[in-house]
Amino acid sequence: MKSTVYKSTGSWYIVKDEKGVLHNARMKGIFRLDEITSTNPIAVGDAVSIEIAGEPENSVMINEILPRRNYINRQSPKGKNQHHIIAANLDQSVLVATLKEPKTSQGFIDRFLVASEAYHVPSIIVFNKSDLYKKKEQEKYETWKEMYERIGYPVFLVSVKDNSGIEALMEQLSGKTTLMSGHSGVGKSSLLNVILPELALRTQDVSGWSGKGLHTTTFAEMYDLPAGGRIIDTPGMREFGLVDISKQELSHYFPEMRARLNDCQFNNCLHINEPGCAIKEAVVNGEISEDRFISYYGILETIEAKSY
Numbered sequence: 001m002k003s004t005v006y007k008s009t010g011s012w013y014i015v016k017d018e019k020g021v022l023h024n025a026r027m028k029g030i031f032r033l034d035e036i037t038s039t040n041p042i043a044v045g046d047a048v049s050i051e052i053a054g055e056p057e058n059s060v061m062i063n064e065i066l067p068r069r070n071y072i073n074r075q076s077p078k079g080k081n082q083h084h085i086i087a088a089n090l091d092q093s094v095l096v097a098t099l100k101e102p103k104t105s106q107g108f109i110d111r112f113l114v115a116s117e118a119y120h121v122p123s124i125i126v127f128n129k130s131d132l133y134k135k136k137e138q139e140k141y142e143t144w145k146e147m148y149e150r151i152g153y154p155v156f157l158v159s160v161k162d163n164s165g166i167e168a169l170m171e172q173l174s175g176k177t178t179l180m181s182g183h184s185g186v187g188k189s190s191l192l193n194v195i196l197p198e199l200a201l202r203t204q205d206v207s208g209w210s211g212k213g214l215h216t217t218t219f220a221e222m223y224d225l226p227a228g229g230r231i232i233d234t235p236g237m238r239e240f241g242l243v244d245i246s247k248q249e250l251s252h253y254f255p256e257m258r259a260r261l262n263d264c265q266f267n268n269c270l271h272i273n274e275p276g277c278a279i280k281e282a283v284v285n286g287e288i289s290e291d292r293f294i295s296y297y298g299i300l301e302t303i304e305a306k307s308y
């Protein structure tokens with residue numbers, strides 16, 4: 001029976017079958033060879049095929065992972081060549097950010113956007129704690145909203161505390177599978193508490209299960225949204241790494257640069273100080289934001305020179 005993975009701890013899983021019934025599941029045998037460098041073959045969001053097992057009660061075996069539309073991974077702490085898959089089959093990712101308590105940096109936002117681009121997952125940015133914003137933060141918000149929406153990233157302003165802006169955000173989430181991330185303290189858990197009916201958070205427990213660690217919050221977990229769609233919480237994940245991005249590729253993951261790459265004189269242009277660079281020209285004439293270019297340059301410097 002076809003099911004969807006709602007929670008994965010690496011050794012056991014919670015899956016929901018086509019009838020909407022939750023099961024505890026374990027993995028059966030070895031899966032696909034191409035997953036051999038992954039520390040976790042099955043991730044939240046995966047579509048799997050299950051078969052019922054007798055013991056323990058309600059438990060099932062996962063016997064197949066269906067092909068993924070996309071997935072997000074990060075480098076495993078276990079080693080440089082090992083990847084940890086965070087979630088699969090995403091429609092979009094949302095970065096929860098704040099301009100105060102704590103302040104999210106543009107560098108962090110742009111790294112998130114680049115990673116999402118690399119995984120072919122559309123992104124939106126939500127600025128929370130608008131109730132704390134004074135004139136300075138409000139102006140910053142307006143500037144960033146303009147900058148990001150111009151290059152295709154929808155931006156939302158919300159206050160979980162004041163319950164403002166939540167409806168517009170809910171509309172954006174409706175019917176889609178969304179991965180949520182962001183720094184600790186920006187209000188992700190608070191947001192989940194207002195967008196999910198109280199029950200959803202509690203009933204994630206599966207009857208008949210008495211395993212340890214059921215309430216730990218270090219694993220990604222998916223929840224159904226009341227208006228349709230799902231949201232994936234990734235507690236403890238600070239950012240997904242820029243796994244496998246080369247210097248040469250980086251500008252492809254800045255949409256405003258991608259659109260102009262063909263106009264650079266050299267097709268291997270890194271847009272630093274090459275002659276006839278269309279990107280630098282666009283920065284000079286204001287078509288590309290200087291701050292975005294600074295982010296580009298910052299990320300470029302952190303990518304190790306790779307020999308291809």
Ligand SMILES: Nc1nc2c(ncn2[C@@H]2O[C@H](COP(=O)(O)OP(=O)(O)O)[C@@H](O)[C@H]2O)c(=O)[nH]1
Binds near residue numbers: 128162183185188189
């Ligand atoms: N002023 C204000 N505080 C908020 C808002 N949303 C969350 N917080 C507070 O920010 C802190 C961190 O929130 P939490 O949801 O735990 O953040 P998480 O680490 O991203 O899950 C808590 O003290 C919340 O009460 C908001 O809209 N306005």
Ligand SMILES: [Mg+2]
Binds near residue numbers: 188189190235
């Ligand atoms: Mg939290």
Ligand SMILES: [Zn+2]
Binds near residue numbers: 272276
């Ligand atoms: Zn160039």
